[in-house]
Amino acid sequence: MAESNGKIAQQPRIEDLIGRLREIQIGLKHSLIDLQEKLDAYDSRYKMLNSLENVRHEAETRASSLEDEVKNLREELRNIKDLLGGSEVNKENSS
Numbered sequence: 001m002a003e004s005n006g007k008i009a010q011q012p013r014i015e016d017l018i019g020r021l022r023e024i025q026i027g028l029k030h031s032l033i034d035l036q037e038k039l040d041a042y043d044s045r046y047k048m049l050n051s052l053e054n055v056r057h058e059a060e061t062r063a064s065s066l067e068d069e070v071k072n073l074r075e076e077l078r079n080i081k082d083l084l085g086g087s088e089v090n091k092e093n094s095s
Helices: 002-010 014-084 086-094
Strands: none
């Protein structure tokens, strides 16, 4: 009978086990909250990167459009100079 009393004393009490389970539950809740915050931060960063990528694409498109416009204006300027005879004057001045 002494052995059975020794084994009972060594086994954790139910109250202790319940307390330990509550500690584990609290730890898991904190881990869940931390993970949710990290996911929110990741989602926010992902959205920001997508937004920046869209802005970059729009800027590249606009730059390309402006380059085309500059080419057209230069061509128009050459045509106007040709019409006014400016090309002949520039050729004489550069000689």
